[in-house]
Amino acid sequence: MKQGALTDEISRRRKAIYNGMSACLQQNDAIKATEIWLQEFSNKPLYALQPFLSRIIDELNISIPRSTIQQQILKSLLNESDQQVDVPQSINLPEFTHENSIVPKTVNASHKVFTHFMDYFLAALFKYDSASELSIKVYVFDNSHRIGVNGNDLDKVKQWLTDNGQVTLIRQMSLQQMQGLFHLFYVSSCEYVGPVKTDKLIEESLKIVEQLPESAEFSMKNIF
């Protein structure tokens, strides 16, 4: 795709994302979310919706269910019309770089890299074999006590597993706990979709996550 065409395509998607966000979020949040999308997800295939949603819910403390936002964005993406409002002038593609990102720096790099990786990995895994999604989650749920997270945090992990993406993963997970959680998914993924496919999906997800600026601070390979 030529540069001009690429810019047009991103502009089209930006408009759809903004309109979808505006339908369910306050304008400030919609603008920030669109900016995040532009900065970090606009170059990803298939709009990278799941990781994007997970990210903005986490970053902007959005309480609206993820599924509702997703529905609005999809509607907006699929039904482009003249009725869609223009994107505010402030959301300008060339000005945004990772260095002047509006994303708060409060979330530590390991958590961010890990949650993004898991989002990509699980989205790809369940897209490949949606029939096994429940079984894989049930396995992880049943064995979640083995990752060394206790009390409320364990409940949050279980909620994260069962609430279909509406709950974000707890922030305060140690390296060992992240390793443990990933390992449970790895084992169940091997059992249900096979080790070869699992390794391939991990590799693909890793490639995407390595593009995050936080990956310079924390490598997902520490989890493997």
Place this chain on the structure above:
Amino acid sequence: MKYFLIVLCLYPQIVFANSELLKTELDTVWVVVAASLVFFMQAGFALLESGMSRSKNAVNVVMKNYMDVCIGSIIFWLVGYGIMFGDNITGYFGTTHFFPQDHSNIEYSFLFFQTMFAATAVTIASGAMAERTRYHAYLLGALLVSGFIYPVYGSWVWGSYYNGQGWLAELGFIDFAGSTVVHSIGGWVALAGIIVLGPRLGKFSNAGVPREIPGHNLTLVALGGLILWLGWFGFNGGSTVSADTSIGLIVLNTHLSAAAGATGAIIMLLIIRMPVLLTQSVNGSIGGLVGITAGCATMDPLYAILTGFIAGMVVVIGSRLLEMLKLDDVVGAVSVHGFAGVWGTIAAGLFLKDNMFNMSQVVVQLIGVAAGFLWAFPVALIMYFIIDKVIGLRASSLDEQRGLDFSEHYEIAYPEFQTGLVHKGKE
């Protein structure tokens, strides 16, 4: 020249004595060269097994091959040789010649040759048990195989080097170079190992359907197969333990059988409508080599081809059978060494030169095959079971995820592709 002939006529004993010395020297040279070829087979095993494993386990596979030769050789020198070839009064095990020292030079060359055989028997299990076996636990098993399981059965068949005779040898059991003694015994040990270990993570789906887990380098597999093929000329040819003219037939039969083995495997794959895979073709040729090992000295070339051809087919069917039983043999060792070894041993009786299809000989062969299984399999099963309970045979699923190179050896085979992995020691 005239004076030389006169001396020859007057003192024939001088010529005879020189000829005897020359024969001994030639025998020694041939046995040592053959033993070196058998040692080179270890490189073949290492390449083949590592190529059939995933890259994250490549170091582990090679390390197992490397160290089981080392440990197996020392243990065989310490006790194995005595059990296998020492004075065998009962017919069930040798009782002398432990820690062999102060022996004749010809005995040393024989010991060297037999040590390489023991190392071969030991290393067979390593490939079958690849990718999920703890390194130290495997080596402990290798120690017991080379010092006990292999030499005890060996004494039943070959234990007549000094005094006495093994009970199977007395029955007339034919196993020239070890289709059963070396290969089936190794195969049954491997079978016991994979039963105790269980399959690799995700090898079988919940419905029991086997999943293909391809090896990381098929070029290594092919190269390993060819090196094994070359080494087998020493394995079978050297089993004459003397430099005589029968070597020609032996190595020809060996070669033809290997070629027929690969052909048989391919044809069987076509018959059962499976893709013709390189791994199965290589395994087919090795199956042919295993198959001909028992009868390579006592068969005509036509029957060597038939033996190898059927052995190749047996390898393919055997692999399918194991998968149906949900047994995960990474390299197909049980099928190649165990099943093809059984067939080869029976074929040695069926196609015995000048005494073809003699059913009483076939019955003796079957007794030998059954004895091999009934000895090696249960003993190895108990051995691995105890090892598993005491020190743990199976690697953890986390180690399996990370790869045994990382978790067992503190180094990885392909660091260019795994740059983020820095081993921080055991947790």
